[in-house]
Amino acid sequence: MDLSYGPQYSQFRDEVREFLSTHQHQQPPSKSDQRSEAVLDWQRLLIEHGYHSRTIPRDYGGFGAEPDIIKSRIIAEEFSAARVSTGLGGQGISMLVPVLLEMGTQEQKQQFVSATIHGEMVWCQGYSEPGAGSDLASLTTKAVLDGDEWVINGQKIWTSTAQIADWIFCLVRTEPDAPKHQGISFLLFEMNTPGIEIRPLVDMTGNANFNEVFFTDVRVPKHQIVGERGQGWMVANAILGHERGSLAPPDAARSRLNGVIQLMQSETINGEKLIDNPVFLDRLMKLQGRVLAMQYHDMRLLSARINKNQDVKLASMIVKLIGTELRHELEGFAIDVMGEMGLAYEDNPYVRSGGSWQYSYMYYLGLIIGGGTSQIQKNIIAERGLGMPKEPKVGAR
Amino acid sequence: MDLSYGPQYSQFRDEVREFLSTHQHQQPPSKSDQRSEAVLDWQRLLIEHGYHSRTIPRDYGGFGAEPDIIKSRIIAEEFSAARVSTGLGGQGISMLVPVLLEMGTQEQKQQFVSATIHGEMVWCQGYSEPGAGSDLASLTTKAVLDGDEWVINGQKIWTSTAQIADWIFCLVRTEPDAPKHQGISFLLFEMNTPGIEIRPLVDMTGNANFNEVFFTDVRVPKHQIVGERGQGWMVANAILGHERGSLAPPDAARSRLNGVIQLMQSETINGEKLIDNPVFLDRLMKLQGRVLAMQYHDMRLLSARINKNQDVKLASMIVKLIGTELRHELEGFAIDVMGEMGLAYEDNPYVRSGGSWQYSYMYYLGLIIGGGTSQIQKNIIAERGLGMPKEPKVGAR
Amino acid sequence: MEFGLSEQQILLQDSVHRYLTEQVPLDRVRRIASGDEQDSGVWAELTELGIPALLIPEPLGGVGLGLLDAVVVAEVLGRHVAPCPFSTTAVMAALVLLDAGMEDELAAIATGELRIGIAFNEAIGARADAGIKTDGDTLSGKCLFALDGDADSYLVATGDRSIYLVSADTSGVTRNNLTTVDKTRSTCELLFENAQAGKVSGDPHVFERALDAGRLMQAADTLGAAQAMLDQAVDYSLQREQFNRVIGSFQAVKHLCADMAANLEPCRSLVWYAGHAMDAVPEEASLLACHAKAHLAEVGQAVAKTATEVHGGMGFTDLLGLHYWFKRIGANRQLLGSPERVREQAARVQGLI
Amino acid sequence: MEFGLSEQQILLQDSVHRYLTEQVPLDRVRRIASGDEQDSGVWAELTELGIPALLIPEPLGGVGLGLLDAVVVAEVLGRHVAPCPFSTTAVMAALVLLDAGMEDELAAIATGELRIGIAFNEAIGARADAGIKTDGDTLSGKCLFALDGDADSYLVATGDRSIYLVSADTSGVTRNNLTTVDKTRSTCELLFENAQAGKVSGDPHVFERALDAGRLMQAADTLGAAQAMLDQAVDYSLQREQFNRVIGSFQAVKHLCADMAANLEPCRSLVWYAGHAMDAVPEEASLLACHAKAHLAEVGQAVAKTATEVHGGMGFTDLLGLHYWFKRIGANRQLLGSPERVREQAARVQGLI
Secondary structure (H helix, E strand, O other), X not given: OEOOOOXXXXXXXXXXXXXXHHHHHHOOOOOOOOOOHHHHHHHHHHHHHOOOOOOOOHHHOOOOOOOOHHHHHHHHXXXXXXXXXXXXXXXXXXXXXXXXXXHOOHHHHHHHHHHHHOOOOOEEEEOOEOOEOOOHHHOOOEEXXXXXXXXXXXXXXXXXXXXOOOEEEEEEEOOOOOOHHHOEEEEEEEOOOOOEEEEEEOEOOOOOOEEEEEEEEEEEEOOOEEOXXXXXXXXHHHHHHHHHHOOOOHHHHHHHHHHHHHHHHHOEEOOEEHHHOHHHHHHHHHHHHHHHHHHHHHHHHHHHHHOOOOOOHHHHHOHHHHHHHXXXXXXXXXXXXXXXXXHEOOOOOOOOHHHHHHHHHHHHHHHHHOOOOHHHHHHHHHHHHOOOOOOOOOOOO | OEOOOXXXXXXXXXXXXXXXXXXXXXXXXXXXXXXXXXXXXXXXHHHHHOOOOOOOOHHHOOOOOOOOHHHHHHHHHHHHHOOOOOOOOOHHHHHHHHHHHHHOOHHHHHHHHHHHHOOOOOEEEEOOEOOEOOOHHHOXXXXXXXXXXXXXXXXXXXXXXXXXXXXXXXXXXXXXXXXXXXXEEEEEEEOOOOOEEEEEEOEOOOOOOEEEEEEEEEEEEOOOEEXXXXXXXXXXXXXXXXXXXXXXXXXXXXXXXXXXXXXXXXXXXXXXXXXXXXXXXXXXXXXXXXXXXXXXXXXXXXXXXXXOOOOOHHHHHOHHHHHHHHHHHHHHHHHXXXXXXXXXXXXXXXXXXXXXXXXXXXXXXXXXXXXXXXXXXXXXXXXXXXXXXXXXXXXXX | OEOXXXXXXXXXXXXXXXXXXXXXXXXXXXXXXXXXXXXXXXXXXXXXXXXXXXXXXXXXXXXXXXXXXXXHHHHHHHHOOOOOOHHHHHXXXXXXXXXXXXXXXXXXXHOOOOOEEEEOHHHHOOEOOOEEEEEXXXXXXXXXXXXXXXXXXXXXXXXXXXXEEEEOOOOOXXXXXXXXXXXXXXXXXXXXXXXXXXXXXXXXXXXXXXXXXXXXXXXXXXXHHHXXXXXXXXXXXXXXXXXXXEHHHOHHHHHHHHHXXXXXXXXXXXXXXXXXXXXXXXXXXXXXXXXXXXXXXXXXXXXXXXXXXXXXXXXXXXXXXXXXXXXHHHHHHHOOOOHHHHHHHHHHHOOOO | OEOOOOHHHXXXXXXXXXXXXXXXXXHHHHHHHOOOXXXXXXXXXXXXXXXXXXXXXXXXXOOOOOHHHHHXXXXXXXXXXXXXXXXXXXXXXXXXXXXXXXXXXXXXXXXXXXXXXXXXXXXXXXXXXOEEEEEOOEEEEEEEEEEOOOOOEEEEEOOOOOEEEEEXXXXXXXXXXXXXXXXXXXXXXXXXXXXXXXXXXOOHHHHHHHHHHHHHHHHHHHHHHHHHHHXXXXXXXXXXXXXXXXXXXXXXXXXHHHHHHHHHHHHXXXXXXXXXXXXXXXXXXXXXXXXXXXXHHHHHHHHHHHHHHHOHXXXXXXXXXXXXXXXXXXXXXXXXXXXXXXXXXXXXHOOOO
């Protein structure tokens, strides 16, 4: 057990700190539009210094450094400590760029990677459909080749940044007669292509965090495909794993737990501080134990990325399940602690922490469901983690 | 909602009280051998007065009254209030007698019912096998007809009163080529038949609450069958439902809950009464709410037996699942409340309530499993109660 | 001996259920929740069924029924997430006014003309920045999370569990709506500056009985709402297909539904008996009301979560409106005392603390 | 940066695991649990692996390792429900004696000659009829549930968290074994009548650190035991057939196993880090030890129940011996403080109360 990063990294940490003290005044104001010059300038600066897109080759607009998980961690730590923006995220950067680097053609990498990481090209993801959720591979949005163009008809759902995206990366069925996993292709196309309609999808939080996207005879140039026809499932799966672990980061859980503690120390009922209520305190301690366990679990997973001999196959499969359930419970605990006050929402002047407790309580229920429901997660843990038999397949009708 | 039994029953209650005050000095000492004269005399007295085997026809040794659930309830209430023994129980009386009355021949009823209810003939049950638990119908103990005798080979398990039983009612496979539910027969035979070996089965409580019973060429007269050949599954199922509900009676749960409260009021740690610990008190109240819910649930089920228009199909299916889980938790709570003291067992002089908390904590885990595991119970609730699809069958190998 | 609902109660249940099914479908709940329509229309229509008058004696124009009947109504209202001030005006206020013998107000409630909100929070769990002071018959101070933001008057409880009736349009009264997650029912804060009020009760038992009744109505409301969520989950699971099967054929989904049913079913008996106890077994009434409220809060929360999960992504969206039930159950959990506080009260009424 | 076990720790783990697999199979555990054999043989054999000497400095004949190493050993011992006084003699007693600089005793522990039980109960949660009084260097009174009924001496904590060393065969000491459900380890009561003792520490921090270490060892023991139960449940589910399928192919059984694994896996990191904190991050050590103990008590209890259920009726019998793990986990839950008390301590050490 060695939790220090070693002396070889202290110089790097100094460099990061130096950068931050020199440049942090340049960071864009919070809640800036992601198209604003301030955001794009800051993004450019981060990439130039290797604090964003660090390992993406220089040929494609990145910094071109060797992968070094510790350096990435130090960057994250120092930016977080200084409360400085780490630049742009989103599904284009986190999901599409890795896919293109691994499976894209030279032309595709040239065309898309640099523009995406620099925030000049914003993406949304077209995977789920109303009829294809847990069983994503049963998707039915179809693309038919008509001359040099794919003609796309169908519907996607849970498309989070559809309104602002320039482009979409999208799974479509191109080989209707192939087995379901082998009939899917991975297409890229512009969101201003005629025939695309976007409808905001209001969820239980009252916000439209997602959209439905409808395609009617959307025509897309034939070459805008990643991988071969029918390989789309494989292409998409190369990166799906990435998303799951990041839905419920343990640091955020700890920060929320500290938020509850602050609430309990400041709020009173009948003159009694909430923290002095032994029943709530016991529940708080139970949650703290679980949050700490997940935090060290995360360190173990990080360490295993450096020390490849550590076996964390099973350990990595449980993060989404436990992480999202824990957050949902934690947010619900804060509501319980506040009682009636915990119901306050939206414009209620008594709302605490901006209404984020109720919001996150519901949002994390959404995350328990999204990105592979808890039931699907348990199948994965049992089958791939514990070696138990697969669900018997029922034939297509 | 009318929880009174009506004025027409007050005379009956008076009669029961009169009987009790006149005769309760005659009841056998607690822990009497169930073969002792005192027990058998008491049993005879109860049946004569209609306080046991009340609705069993006089021709078969019973009291011959019309079924009246309220009267049965009044008897139970008054005997319980006076702490007087309600007489013999056991699988012969609770399970076999109802079966014989419904499906037995005239000769079988004559031969067995009176002797059984009078405690002169003690039975054990031979249903489960090592390879046939949840899937009871897959049992393999076989009986082959050889002239006028069945020749039985195989093994039973979970046979609770095998050592003291005179007879066994036993499911055996007689039609090996029939579908599994249609190849079983219901046989009756004496436990002193040559070829029967009994081995006590020690369980996690440290006691041998059950036995294994081995059959090697056990020869049984051909006519000792209830129902026809191959009808044994149907015969057994006519009474299986009976057993399940009675595994975790809510009155017992309430009595145990009161026991925990007494413990908490008398025990101290560091000078603090356990009842004054708010965290334990909150857990106690949670359990009390659940115990009360099950108690009124039980009243609802009782009421529905009188008022046949009340639909309690689903309601009756959940009793075994919730009742056994609740008891297990309740016993575990008492252990938590006592802390280290809660670990005391057997001859430990600090044992509380005779060590029954640890014993029941484990025993009720056994009951969660026995008589249809919680997983099987949930299948039943979902399929028969909520109308959800059955598990897909996998063909026999 | 009959543990269950009488024929009359089943008729009452059916009539309210039929009315709500026909006249207050989800679309209308949505309109009211979004502020496009007032719930006063629903209340007026329920007046025709005698709902506001339920507990009020017949001589005053009421129906003269009891708390178990109110439980039956609350359960149906919860099943339909119906927006209306039943538990406040028709139950809690009616009980207080009955005890005070305020016949005019009772008659006005029965006709649907008078709507009375409940401002008990300062006597249940007072916040640091709230609290009511009295000076003779005037009130000053603040009461948070008063139930019913559209009432004509409020019953305001002070720290000593006295109860005052104050009109919402009296000078010195300011009312601000307080948005919560549950938009099917409204809450508000009341600010008093020497506002004229009438003392209705100085007897803590009157306050406690009204509070017990309110908590019991929440329990019944949650029972109905949770049952509706379970029913919707089972139905959805039998329609939705994934992996070439209806999802209700997966054992995991079946067991989620079985768990919900198994935990919910005994709640029905608990809530019924608690209603019966309020009517006929006074020595058990308070304990049962507390347990009903707290136990339904826990079971309801679990059912709300699980039923949403069975619906998958659809459960998370607004499309099916499932969240109205989810939030109603969530509000019932906290209003008039969170489960921990109510369980503490359950321990207190049986002398354990 | 490396979060995990070092090569040396893995070697240690493997060597204890190999020894226990070969020399202390379930049959031997049964013999010891039933009293047909003493656990002293196991302890003597573990001495050859350096286990009693683990925390003792090399100059005194020890191995000079730390608490994380002890965690590794405790986990393996739990996995095999091994009967031996590791957490008492080798960990808690060693820490106290190290602090007191009692080199002779430490050297004797290292060679396996001295076995020291822990009688801390009166300073953790004293019962009404127990309690220790001191008069100079003599002890009177009673200590309940002292750990290790076969020790040569005991470290006895008094109400003020001072610690005394007393020999089991000193006059004025009576020892009665106290049977618990967990027969793989023994507990006893100690009765003192002016029994001669030596004061080892008057510093509450010494007591607290030893208690933290003991609680952490229980957490690690439970981790190993729960992992063993999970492994056995998965194995059994892949062999046992019902309805013409292995039961492990039913989604319900798969999800039971997945739940166990998902809850248990992060426990490993918590316990490891708690061990590391005892060695290297003193300001976090007590908090982590409390959380490890309490969290593993909860997860362990759930795993013990679920793994038994997966085994069906076989899990309930003595045939597979699964109950030895079940009861060991149950004992770890209560000894040295039940989860509620330990969580209260966790709140206290971070200043929340």
